Amino acid sequence: MQYTSDILAGMDAAIKDGVYVISLSIVGPSTNLSDEPISIGSCVCVRWEPGNDGPDSCTANNLAPWVIAVGASSINRRFPTQVVLGHNQGIYVDISLYLGQNMAAGSFGPLVYGDNAGSSTCENGKLFPNRVTGKMVLCYGTKNTSPIDQETAIRQAGGIGAIISTRHEYGDSFESSVDILRADGNTIYAYTQRVVNPVARIDFYNTVISQSPSALRVTTFSTSRAVDRTSLLGRSSRPIDMISPRVDMLAAWTNATSPYTEFIIISGTSMACPHVSGIAAMLKVARPNWSPVVVKSALMTMAMPSNLRTSAINGQPVGPLDHPNRALDPGLMYDATADDYINFLCGLGYTPNQTAQFTGTPIDCSTRRRKAVGDLNYPAFSMVFGRSGGQVTQRRRVTNVGANTNAVYKVVSFVEPPGTTLVRVAPSSLTFDAQSKTLGYEVTLSAGPPNNWPQYSWGWIEWSDGRHHVRSPVISIWE
Numbered sequence: 001m002q003y004t005s006d007i008l009a010g011m012d013a014a015i016k017d018g019v020y021v022i023s024l025s026i027v028g029p030s031t032n033l034s035d036e037p038i039s040i041g042s043c044v045c046v047r048w049e050p051g052n053d054g055p056d057s058c059t060a061n062n063l064a065p066w067v068i069a070v071g072a073s074s075i076n077r078r079f080p081t082q083v084v085l086g087h088n089q090g091i092y093v094d095i096s097l098y099l100g101q102n103m104a105a106g107s108f109g110p111l112v113y114g115d116n117a118g119s120s121t122c123e124n125g126k127l128f129p130n131r132v133t134g135k136m137v138l139c140y141g142t143k144n145t146s147p148i149d150q151e152t153a154i155r156q157a158g159g160i161g162a163i164i165s166t167r168h169e170y171g172d173s174f175e176s177s178v179d180i181l182r183a184d185g186n187t188i189y190a191y192t193q194r195v196v197n198p199v200a201r202i203d204f205y206n207t208v209i210s211q212s213p214s215a216l217r218v219t220t221f222s223t224s225r226a227v228d229r230t231s232l233l234g235r236s237s238r239p240i241d242m243i244s245p246r247v248d249m250l251a252a253w254t255n256a257t258s259p260y261t262e263f264i265i266i267s268g269t270s271m272a273c274p275h276v277s278g279i280a281a282m283l284k285v286a287r288p289n290w291s292p293v294v295v296k297s298a299l300m301t302m303a304m305p306s307n308l309r310t311s312a313i314n315g316q317p318v319g320p321l322d323h324p325n326r327a328l329d330p331g332l333m334y335d336a337t338a339d340d341y342i343n344f345l346c347g348l349g350y351t352p353n354q355t356a357q358f359t360g361t362p363i364d365c366s367t368r369r370r371k372a373v374g375d376l377n378y379p380a381f382s383m384v385f386g387r388s389g390g391q392v393t394q395r396r397r398v399t400n401v402g403a404n405t406n407a408v409y410k411v412v413s414f415v416e417p418p419g420t421t422l423v424r425v426a427p428s429s430l431t432f433d434a435q436s437k438t439l440g441y442e443v444t445l446s447a448g449p450p451n452n453w454p455q456y457s458w459g460w461i462e463w464s465d466g467r468h469h470v471r472s473p474v475i476s477i478w479e
Helices: 004-016 037-041 147-156 182-194 269-286 292-301 324-328 338-347 352-359
Strands: 021-024 045-048 068-073 080-085 091-096 109-113 136-140 161-165 178-180 199-204 242-245 249-252 263-266 381-385 390-400 408-415 421-426 429-431 438-447 455-464 469-478
Touching (some): 004 021, 004 037, 080 182, 147 161, 269 292, 429 438
Antiparallel strands (some): 080 199, 249 263, 455 469
C-alpha cells in the first residue's frame, strides 16, 4: 500500500539532495487542487501522468498548473495480426505481441465465445475446460481484468488462442493475445452465435515500422482534461500539457510478478511521463538558470502539433517534441511567479484556509485584485462556453529570451477552431527592445452555439520573428 505521506517524504528527500526533475507515474482520484496533497507539495519541476481513464471528458487528474501533465500517444511501430473467420466471413486486422509460429497455411481452429464457455470476460476459474480445450476463445475486455489475466485464464482452461475485444472504439492494450476493436469484436461475436461450428485462424506478422496514419494518435485511455469543480465560475478548463509515446514501450520487468520475464512491452501514461522527464532533465543541464516554469514553457511551445504525415494529431492539440533541441532556444517564454499562482487560487474562489495549504499562511483573496483563472500565464488557451456560446478573453505575457534583443514577433500562422468560433489576437505584433523584454497580448474567442453536443474544438496561434516559431494551442469547449 502506498501512502501519500510516503510520496511527499520522498519528494522532500529528493529536493534536499538537489534533485530538479521528479517523474511521478501515479494518479489520484481527486480533481480539486485543494484535495491533492502531492499537487500542494510539488515545489520542483514535476512530471505527472494524468491517468488512464480516457477517452471521456473530465477524466484527467494531476493537472496543477505548476506541474507538467503528460498524456499518452501512439507511435509508428505496430504489431499487426489478422483474424480470419471461417465460412468466408471476413478478415480483421488487429494487434498482438505473440512471437510464436503461425497456424499451418489454410488451416482453421474451433472458435468459442467466452460466455458460451462460462464467462464473457474470461475471468480466471470461470471458464469450463470441456468447452474451451483446443479452441480459440473470444472475450470482452473489462476495466478490472487485464488481457494478460484473460489470456492466462484461457490457457489454464486448455484454450489455444485468445481474441479480446477492447473496451473502447479504438484498440488500446496490446498483449500476446489478439486485441481487436470493439466493433470487430461484436462482428466476431455475431458470427459465433450464427454458425453451428465457428472456426477461425490467426496470422501474426511480428513488428512493422512505417509512416503509419495512427502514429502520434492520442490513445483512448489517455485522459482528456480536468476541470476544478470550483473553476467553472471562472469559465476555464485545462487540458493535459503534452503527449508522449506510451504504446508498446520495451522496458525491463521484475520477475516478482506475472509475466515472469526480464523484459516486457507495456503501455500507459506511466510510460509517457518519463520521456518528458528525461527531456526536461537534459534541458535543465543545458540551461541551468531556467526555472521550472520556463522549462515547461519551452517544452510546450516547441512541441509539434502534427503527426508523421503532417496532419493534426488526433485527440490533442499539444503534441510531443519531435526535435527536443528546439526547446534550447524557444525565442519567447511564458513565465509565472508565486504571486501568479496565488491569483490563480483566488480565481478558483479558495478560502484563506484553502490557500494556506499551498502557501503555508492564509491568503485573504478579498484584499487582492481579482484575476480570472484563465489569465494565468500558461502557454495555452482553454475557454469554456455555455450552450448559447459567448465571448471570453484571456491575457498572456511573453518574455524575449532569444539572442536578438530588438526582435519583432508577429502572428504568422493562425488556425481557427472549427465551427462557430472566431478568434482575435491583439496586438498582432510584439516589438521587443532592451527596455521592453516582456510584453503582453490577449486572445478573444467569440463562440455561438455548438453544431454538436458536446463540442470540443481547437486551433493554435504561432508567433514568429523569422527564426523562432512559438506555438500555443487555443481550445474551446461547450458545456
